[in-house]
Amino acid sequence: MNSAPVWRIDPPNEKLLDDVALADGDPLTLLLSLPVRQCIEGGLTEAAPSPASLLSLVVTSRSAYVYDPGGAFAAALALRHPVAAARVGDVRLCLNEAIANGLMHGNLGLATAETPAEFQLQAELLETRIRNPDFAERPVAICAESQGSDVVITVTDGGSGFVLTQSGGRGLGLIGAHCDDVRHELGGRRIVMLFRAGSADALSE
């Protein structure tokens, strides 16, 4: 579909990037292996969080759709923070929900499909937009920071934001049920999720 993405990691590690270039499939697990603290795709440096974060990942919409940034980030964060390790199921679910909202609604401008016919149209539009650089190169930035003994994870998209309705969607409802606090910033382009130490993972793994 497109040429292989180019990655920048911190701390720099040419050997790791060579291994990624030679590997097949989803590169994100390898790119987020210890001791990497930040991974940025291509030229998305403007979207990059502070490199002092516990862990951060910035990918294009194309990579957020083709790869599994939520699963890879949750697994990598579990190796770096005890709360993320104890609540890896909650973190993975909340990340998938936040990335899906940022990618599908924010970056790709797709509405929720309510019927099979709408879903077919949504899938066709998605395939078109994921090939269009104006949509496909918008960033999805994921960042985790320690806050005392807790973990705060943010997901920021490159869309035009949204107005939160009282009911929200099922995804936002699940995020609210599986983290300890959630809020929106940047007009809806960023979601901030708090995971407290001592709270139990709400999901079976």
Next chain:
Amino acid sequence: MLHQVAKDGRRLVINVGEQLIYSDTGRWAKLLQEVAAAEPESCELDLDGLDHIDSSGLRMIVLLQDKCRELKSALTVRNAKGQVRDMLLHCRLDLLLKIE
């Protein structure tokens, strides 16, 4: 998502594995087309190999149910376990779907 579709007479058996999330939208749309083309009397969704699902995946299962209704076919969801079963029950999809 890994999936396999097998036809046994007028019964369609769909096995879904690994995870079912937002990034499976294109594959699920093709699967719905496959179901429509098969025109089954009954449809079984076997989730034995599925270990993670998000709200997009739940919506895809509901849309499969809607597609089966359009075809006057009965859908049964089987072998959900762990996080997948928790999510189906948490979102009360047991009220919408036949789950065994």
